[in-house]
Amino acid sequence: MVVTTTWYLVLAAVLFSMGSVGLLTRRNPLVMFMCVELMLNAVNLTFVSLGADLGDLGGQLSVFFVLVVAAAEVVVGLAVIVAIMRRRPGATADDLSVLGG
Amino acid sequence: MLAVATPEVLWWALLPVLFLSVGGLLLLTVASLVRRLPDWLPQAWTVVTGLAVLVACVPMWCEVRDEGPRTTLAGSVAVDGSTVLVTAVLAAVVVAVALLARPYLRREDLPGVEVYVLLMLSAAGGVVMASADDLIVLFLGLEILSIAVYVLAALHLRRIESQEGAMKYFVLGAFASAFLLYGMALVYGATGSTRLALVAEHLSATVLVDDSMLLAGIALLLVGLAFKVAAVPFHAWTPDVYQGSPTPVVAWMAAGVKAAGFAAMVRVLVTSLGTHASDWAPPVGVLAVASVLVGAVVAVLQTDVRRMLAYSSVAHAGFLLLGVQAADADGTAAVYAYLVVYALLATGSFAVLTVMGGDGDAAHHLDDYRGLARRRPVLAGAFTLLLLGQAGVPFTGGFVAKLGVLAAAVADRGYWVAGLAMLGAAAAAFVYLRILVSMYLEDPDAEAADGSTGPAVPLGARVVIGVACAGVLFVGLVPGPLLDLARDAVPVLVGS
């Protein structure tokens, strides 16, 4: 059996969906961050496999930038969590309900 | 050894980004090395940087108008009217927010330098986003803008609402970014390039046998962008974040982030994917109508003025989308005119809110505005003008802006969309009326009535509110110059 580009794309789509569903249903902020990472890395997989399919370096190049952005995003997210945890140990996303939404 | 061709760089075209990012980094370095920085320095530095960017925009505008638009850095950054106009708007908002921030920070006893640094870096991201001619560059700009704003939203250290709002903003923002990026990946797969000019070229030259990947990509791009500009049904974060964040930061979110977001949206959808407008225009129309109606109706139910203005900003996003869904040069010009007017209205309104917030940034209930006209007639008058502008009353800039997008929608035979949007505008007028009634017709509270005139208005806020009001009136009475400017700002794709 030959593994074609389509397989990788489907795998990436599945990973992306898992990430997005996890982000919406999980309540632990750290797990939510992991879901964001999963989504971004699914996109990375898409970029790389499409780039290989097209014979274009652009796809691989994009991954660098996405990696950097993902790291920066997680650092900022963790910083916000640390700020919340200092005031409210053991908070989950449901406890964040001072505001109406 | 393999020699790599290095891209040609038009340095004058990158000046705004350089000013903002180098200005931010320099301020950060100086603030970390020098223990006791004079109180006024960070603000003055930010204002000077913003003004420098504004000044740099003038020769850029003339150059673009005389020599035509072009791209630089191997076709990844566009230098055209759109870039220059949005850059100027962002720089002006940076100056305004910096003026508002210092009295606010002193009142709330918050540490000072980070706000200004993040503001400048975020503005640099916005400029990159507005001038991106490549999907990846657009993503980078968006993230520089957003990540800085996440931190800004959390910056009021003692209000748990601030951190909660930042957390919600962060989670939903990251979610939206991932969708946007996935859309970019699929568009790249369908067209073979991330450069907008090449995408457009490919789409007009070839007929795709199977365009499902492209359509999925466009849909995901749309979701991601709709999250960023807070269109219904992707608006859930807006009221919470607007209520929780420090009020000067909200001014930046409302005016700056929205301007950059719509500039990017117009460039990607209208300019680059214009050949597929029949695919994306109907959903954008639905988003527009939903945003206008939901934004207007839900705003009526709020009692917190910041939440009211948050929902009304959702309605404004709907009107802007109305111009986008027309998918032609007139619609785009209307969007740019609306963006300029909205930047004035939003900055001015949130400047009033910053002043009214009082100690702890908490006095934002509708009752806190009762009888304001008797206590502070000038402030109430300015707020009245800004609210009337937001409602789109004739002889204010808001009327010109709304008329522009509605005309563009009608010209595109979007009668249904335009009609429903007008209905929404009428409903939204009721929201502003509620605040006005509270300010003029209701008596102030007993405690406020005995002699105290309410909060003092700092000089910076006075300047911002005054300029915003003057601008709104000027555009309302003499709309010609703005409309010409907006028509010149329609983005153009320049091939390699």
Next chain:
Amino acid sequence: MLGQYLPVVVLLILAFLFAALSFVASRLLAPRRPHDRKAAPYECGIIPGRETPERFPVRFFLVAMIFIVFDIEIVFLYPWAVAHGGLGLFGLVAVLLFSLAVFESFVYLIGNGALEWGPVRRVRHAVSPARTSTSTIRRAGVREVGLEGRTIGDESGRAA
């Protein structure tokens, strides 16, 4: 033009109808006899106590976060190191500027004492000036001693 969205709209309506019907049907058919014990998160008869106290090593987190930033810098330096001959002066200047920008954040960290491992410095702005040591102790005391750590109805264990 709009016709192609018809299947999506139909599917959307069907999905909403199905979900709504399912809820209505279960509400109509299922017997409902709720009481406190059944409504508890764990329906096992044991009243849930407060959450296990966890140590939250903020300092380690900080260092890990700082590490990520410099880790990412390396991601860009490796490709440059491989191709620096071809890139020439342009590449060198670009990488220098990039490193400078990242190093700048290091200066900020040092300047703010983020890497000091000594006794914890008080962050001046993090705590409200109205909060004193007595108010904190009294609040904590009521919860810990008065209810022996079992705060029924306040599972998250946060101070009221």
